[in-house]
Amino acid sequence: xxxxxxxxxxxxxxxxxxxxxxxxxxxxxxxxxxxxxxxxxxxxxxxxxxxxxxxxxxxxxxxxxxxxxxxxxxxxxxxxxxxxxxxxxxxxxxxxxxxxxxxxxxxxxxxxxxxxxxxxxxxxxxxxxxxxxxxxxxxxxxxxxxxxxxxxxxxxxxxxxxxxxxxxxxxxxxxxxxxxxxxxxxxxxxxxxxxxxxxxxxxxxxxxxxxxxxxxxxxxxxxxxxxxxxxxxxxxxxxxxxxxxxxxxxxxxxxxxxxxxxxxxxxxxxxxxxxxxxxxxxxxxxxxxxxxxxxxxxxxxxxxxxxxxxxxxxxxxxxxxxxxxxxxxxxxxxxxxxxxxxxxxxxxxxxxxxxxxxxxxxxxxxxxxxxxxxxxxxxxxxxxxxxxxxxxxxxxxxxxxxxxxxxx
Amino acid sequence: xxxxxxxxxxxxxxxxxxxxxxxxxxxxxxxxxxxxxxxxxxxxxxxxxxxxxxxxxxxxxxxxxxxxxxxxxxxxxxxxxxxxxxxxxxxxxxxxxxxxxxxxxxxxxxxxxxxxxxxxxxxxxxxxxxxxxxxxxxxxxxxxxxxxxxxxxxxxxxxxxxxxxxxxxxxxxxxxxxxxxxxxxxxxxxxxxxxxxxxxxxxxxxxxxxxxxxxxxxxxxxxxxxxxxxxxxxxxxxxxxxxxxxxxxxxxxxxxxxxxxxxxxxxxxxxxxxxxxxxxxxxxxxxxxxxxxxxxxxxxxxxxxxxxxxxxxxxxxxxxxxxxxxxxxxxxxxxxxxxxxxxxxxxxxxxxxxxxxxxxxxxxxxxxxxxxxxxxxxxxxxxxxxxxxxxxxxxxxxxxxxxxxxxx
DNA sequence: GCGAGTTCGTTCGATTGACGAAGAAATACC
DNA sequence: GGTATTTCTTCGTCAATCGAACGAACTCGC
Numbered sequence: 001x002x003x004x005x006x007x008x009x010x011x012x013x014x015x016x017x018x019x020x021x022x023x024x025x026x027x028x029x030x031x032x033x034x035x036x037x038x039x040x041x042x043x044x045x046x047x048x049x050x051x052x053x054x055x056x057x058x059x060x061x062x063x064x065x066x067x068x069x070x071x072x073x074x075x076x077x078x079x080x081x082x083x084x085x086x087x088x089x090x091x092x093x094x095x096x097x098x099x100x101x102x103x104x105x106x107x108x109x110x111x112x113x114x115x116x117x118x119x120x121x122x123x124x125x126x127x128x129x130x131x132x133x134x135x136x137x138x139x140x141x142x143x144x145x146x147x148x149x150x151x152x153x154x155x156x157x158x159x160x161x162x163x164x165x166x167x168x169x170x171x172x173x174x175x176x177x178x179x180x181x182x183x184x185x186x187x188x189x190x191x192x193x194x195x196x197x198x199x200x201x202x203x204x205x206x207x208x209x210x211x212x213x214x215x216x217x218x219x220x221x222x223x224x225x226x227x228x229x230x231x232x233x234x235x236x237x238x239x240x241x242x243x244x245x246x247x248x249x250x251x252x253x254x255x256x257x258x259x260x261x262x263x264x265x266x267x268x269x270x271x272x273x274x275x276x277x278x279x280x281x282x283x284x285x286x287x288x289x290x291x292x293x294x295x296x297x298x299x300x301x302x303x304x305x306x307x308x309x310x311x312x313x314x315x316x317x318x319x320x321x322x323x324x325x326x327x328x329x330x331x332x333x334x335x336x337x338x339x340x341x342x343x344x345x346x347x348x349x350x351x352x353x354x355x356x357x358x359x360x361x362x363x364x365x366x367x368x369x370x371x372x373x374x375x376x377x378x379x380x381x382x383x384x385x386x387x388x389x390x391x392x393x394x395x396x397x398x399x400x401x402x403x404x405x406x407x408x
Numbered sequence: 409x410x411x412x413x414x415x416x417x418x419x420x421x422x423x424x425x426x427x428x429x430x431x432x433x434x435x436x437x438x439x440x441x442x443x444x445x446x447x448x449x450x451x452x453x454x455x456x457x458x459x460x461x462x463x464x465x466x467x468x469x470x471x472x473x474x475x476x477x478x479x480x481x482x483x484x485x486x487x488x489x490x491x492x493x494x495x496x497x498x499x500x501x502x503x504x505x506x507x508x509x510x511x512x513x514x515x516x517x518x519x520x521x522x523x524x525x526x527x528x529x530x531x532x533x534x535x536x537x538x539x540x541x542x543x544x545x546x547x548x549x550x551x552x553x554x555x556x557x558x559x560x561x562x563x564x565x566x567x568x569x570x571x572x573x574x575x576x577x578x579x580x581x582x583x584x585x586x587x588x589x590x591x592x593x594x595x596x597x598x599x600x601x602x603x604x605x606x607x608x609x610x611x612x613x614x615x616x617x618x619x620x621x622x623x624x625x626x627x628x629x630x631x632x633x634x635x636x637x638x639x640x641x642x643x644x645x646x647x648x649x650x651x652x653x654x655x656x657x658x659x660x661x662x663x664x665x666x667x668x669x670x671x672x673x674x675x676x677x678x679x680x681x682x683x684x685x686x687x688x689x690x691x692x693x694x695x696x697x698x699x700x701x702x703x704x705x706x707x708x709x710x711x712x713x714x715x716x717x718x719x720x721x722x723x724x725x726x727x728x729x730x731x732x733x734x735x736x737x738x739x740x741x742x743x744x745x746x747x748x749x750x751x752x753x754x755x756x757x758x759x760x761x762x763x764x765x766x767x768x769x770x771x772x773x774x775x776x777x778x779x780x781x782x783x784x785x786x787x788x789x790x791x792x793x794x795x796x797x798x799x800x801x802x803x804x805x806x807x808x809x810x811x812x813x814x815x816x
Numbered sequence: 817g818c819g820a821g822t823t824c825g826t827t828c829g830a831t832t833g834a835c836g837a838a839g840a841a842a843t844a845c846c
Numbered sequence: 847g848g849t850a851t852t853t854c855t856t857c858g859t860c861a862a863t864c865g866a867a868c869g870a871a872c873t874c875g876c
Contacts, residue, residue, distance in 0.1 A: 009426075009427050009430055009450045009451060009452050010418065010423045010426050010427060010863090011423075011452075011832085011862085011863055011864075012423075012831075012832040012833050012862075012863060013832080013833085013863095014423075015419075015420075015422075015423050015832090015833065015834080015863095016832085016833065016834090018417075018418050019417050019833090019834085022417055034853080034854095035853075035854065036852075036853055036854075042417045043417060044417050044419075044834080044835095045834065045835050045836070046853080046854065047834075047835070047854085047855070047856080047857095048833080048835075049854090050854065051834085067842095070842085070843055070844065070851095070852075070853095071843095071844095071851085071852065071853095072843080072850085073843055073844070073852025073853065074841065074842040074843055074844095074851080074852050074853040074854080075842070075852085075853080076853060076854090077853080077854080158771070168771060170769075170770070216647065216648045228737065232640060232645065233641075237640065238739075239624065239738055239740065239772075239775075240624045240739055240740055240741035240742075241739050241741075241771065241772065241774075241775030241776075243736070243739045243771050243772045243775065244738050244739040245737065246736050246737075246739070246769055246771075246772065247733075247736055249736060249769050250732070250733050250736055250737075250767070251732075251766070251767050261769060261770075263766065263767065322733075324658070324659075325655075325658050325730075325733045325737070328651075328654050328655055328657060328658050329636065329638075329652065329653065329655055329658075329733070329734060329737060329738070330647055330652050330737070330738075331647025331648055331649050331651045331652040331653075331654070332647065332648055333648035333649075334648075358659070358671060359658070359659050359671065360657075361578075361651065361654055361657050362578070362669075362670075363566070363576060363578055363649065363651050364647075364649065364651045366649070367647075367648055367649030367651065368648065368649075418834090419833085419834050419835075420833075420834060420835085420860075420861040420862050420863095421834095421861075421862090423833095423861090423862060423863080424861080424862065424863095427862090427863090442824080442825095443824075443825065444823070444824055444825075452863080452864095453863065453864050453865070454824080454825065454826085454864095455827080455828090455863080455864070455865080456862075456863055456864075457825090458825065458826065459862085459863090475871095478822090478823075478824095478871085478872055478873065479822080479823065479824095479872095479873095480821085480822050480823065480872080480874080481821080481822035481823025481824065481871070481872055481873070482822080482823050482825080482870065482871035482873095483823085483824080483872065484823080484825090485824080485825080817876100818875100818876090819874105819875095819876090820873105820874090820875085821872105821875100822871100822872080822874095823870100823871085823873095824869105824870080824871080824872095825868105825869090825870085826867105826869085826870100827866105827867085827868080827869100828865105828866090828867090828868105829864105829865095829867105830863105830865085830866105831862105831863085831864075831865100832861105832862090832863080832864095833860105833861095833862095833863105834859105834860090834861085834862105835860080835861100836857105836858095836859080836860100837856100837859100838855105838857090838858105839855085840853100840854090840855080840856095841852100841854080841855100842851100842852085842853080842854100843850100843851080843852080843853095844850085844851075844852095845848105845849085845851095846847100846848090846849085846850100
């Protein structure tokens with residue numbers, strides 16, 4: 001019974017906000033573009049474009065960066081985005097570690113700090129640790145508060161769209177009385193955005209990785225947990241209750257082991273990090289007293305270890321069951337595999353593609369590329385920072401005024 | 409590498425278009441609402457609201473419908489939508505039939521006509537048949553061309569977002585040289601919108617059926633083919649290549665029969681109409697010389713026939729595998745089952761829910777309602793008409809000017 | 817029954833932002 | 847070196863929204 005999107009109404013000021021947001025996005029995307037070119041593409045009048053660009057320049061968001069090539073007349077003055085005018089903070093609360101990055105407006109990491117920590121059962125300690133690390137990053141670069149746009153936080157739990165600071169009581173029961181968003185907001189006095197880790201990995205790939213091409217992307221996080229992040233029409237899709245992309249508990253083997261969720265043969269029990277390392281211990285033997293790690297598995301596979309390859313083959317086969325369903329159901333333009341194990345690249349992609357081919361329509365397959373991430377282990381923390389960037393590029397009032405940061 | 413939605417720029421006229429679109433939507437949704445109430449909700453000034461309402465009244469889209477109850481002062485004049493000011497045409501090209509409906513702007517069917525036809529292999533004949541039926545509907549109600557907003561067409565094939573008139577060469581090879589959109593546009597000289605049948609079933613449910621509540625809905629069409637339609641943020645989601653929702657070829661039984669698509673144990677080979685009637689023939693015996701139909705199965709189940717119930721139980725179990733994955737992956741607010749067989753209601757829902765419970769996270773299940781459609785067999789044709797309505801409510805210039813239709 | 821206070825809707829001048837035409841500056845082409 | 851072209855700015859015009867003020871219609875309390 002609903003019809004159009006509930007867009008907000010517009011008055012004169014809203015009109016300016018909308019147009020200037022559009023220009024800001026275009027300048028950010030194009031990296032350098034002249035006023036004339038903007039006017040042609042947006043179909044805004046040259047005078048309006050000039051006025052808006054002047055606004056944005058005033059705010060320290062864009063600047064002139066010299067002349068472009070002539071098209072048969074006066075040379076255009078190129079406008080560029082001030083990538084380093086502001087900073088973004090990205091926090092990743094992982095299963096067993098906390099990572100913090102400080103990035104510029106182009107996703108480049110200025111500082112990072114990381115600490116091992118058992119996040120799952122210790123909300124207070126984790127948050128305290130995160131606070132220290134953030135402070136460390138801010139101090140390291142002597143970044144004034146004024147130049148920080150906001151903070152993104154990746155959490156290892158689905159978040160409900162209606163209460164983005166609350167963790168799922170089923171996944172992180174110890175966190176039931178904590179509101180992450182609120183806590184960071186009061187601690188650091190800046191805008192805070194919270195989302196699920198896989199969703200932010202997806203956002204990261206969409207902005208900085210393999211997703212440059214389109215606006216429909218699926219990211220699959222292969223780690224302790226298995227989760228997918230969906231980018232639909234350029235935005236993170238969370239589903240009605242925030243649990244979209246929770247593919248870790250899709251049953252893929254009816255004879256598989258019992259999972260904590262109560263079901264049998266869940267994807268995570270077969271290809272989660274724990275399952276992989278256990279299987280590695282069986283096939284590759286113990287390495288030292290603690291047994292092989294995922295890293296050992298990756299290195300083994302690269303070195304040509306038959307057991308490691310066998311494990312990854314099996315992983316691809318199981319994963320293909322879920323990916324096949326995903327392809328048929330969502331038909332994304334690209335699927336990106338992330339997480340440490342994905343660094344084996346083709347060794348995982350080959351068996352995965354073979355498995356998918358047995359399960360997906362050839363039409364869907366033809367339209368979808370399946371690749372591994374090239375962003376490295378900071379992808380999710382950077383994705384958290386990107387959430388802030390995405391919001392600010394849409395609503396430029398999120399950028400602090402009176403910029404005192406560097407404007408290079 | 410993309411950031412914000414590619415919204416169009418706004419000038420003064422665009423501002424008016426946006427605001428008046430918003431008002432039109434609100435009036436349509438609320439059915440009756442006063443200017444003062446609109447102003448409060450939209451935060452537009454009372455004078456602006458009056459001006460826009462006058463515009464819409466001029467265009468014959470809304471009208472005064474008497475006074476409302478006082479809130480302690482002068483009684484408000486309620487504005488209502490002119491549901492019958494214009495007509496919409498909806499065409500369904502099914503696997504074996506062509507259905508045409510003529511509806512008003514509230515989805516009520518004014519006339520309908522239907523004919524059996526082997527659509528699959530005969531594009532020319534099918535289109536000719538559709539043309540006749542459309543003409544029949546228009547003549548029956550003496551609807552002047554002027555008052556028809558446009559035509560929606562449901563096709564039994566995925567359509568690529570880039571070329572919405574072209575059928576998939578793999579699903580409907582005989583249609584490879586036909587552009588359905590173009591054909592109807594030149595034949596009837598009105599705006600034409602084409603989409604996949606399951607997608608339009610979903611739209612129908614979203615507007616007129618069980619989806620009233622939210623904006624995330626999944627519709628599953630259970631017929632000769634099995635397909636899902638996804639409504640995401642209030643819009644049909646087609647995926648990167650237009651094949652989103654093609655769940656019919658998800659393998660659910662590795663020992664199942666070979667499917668035309670080359671895979672084994674596809675959902676459609678197990679619960680498609682053909683599979684159901686064949687199984688019915690085995691268990692229930694032949695009825696007459698042609699064997700039992702889906703209708704016989706429904707009636708049998710209702711009458712308490714054990715074999716029919718057994719078939720539907722099995723169907724629910726298989727379907728649950730796909731629905732479980734869908735729940736974990738997309739987490740829609742509601743899943744609606746459509747198609748003739750869905751009319752058995754709880755008899756199908758019970759085994760389905762049981763099957764899903766073994767495959768989906770309880771969190772996802774808790775947030776999602778699973779129901780059967782109540783819209784009947786015209787749902788998809790009406791959904792096609794609704795596609796036109798949805799477009800016109802967003803862009804009121806699609807409504808013809810000089811309305812000569814009835815304004816009741 | 818009557819006046820005070822509210823609410824609804826309209827009118828009108830002010831404000832704001834985009835547009836268009838005209839002009840100045842800078843460059844390519846002949 | 848002159849002409850045409852392109853870029854960007856300036857300035858007057860126009861359109862849409864807003865806010866304040868007003869008249870109309872109604873409720874409530876006395």
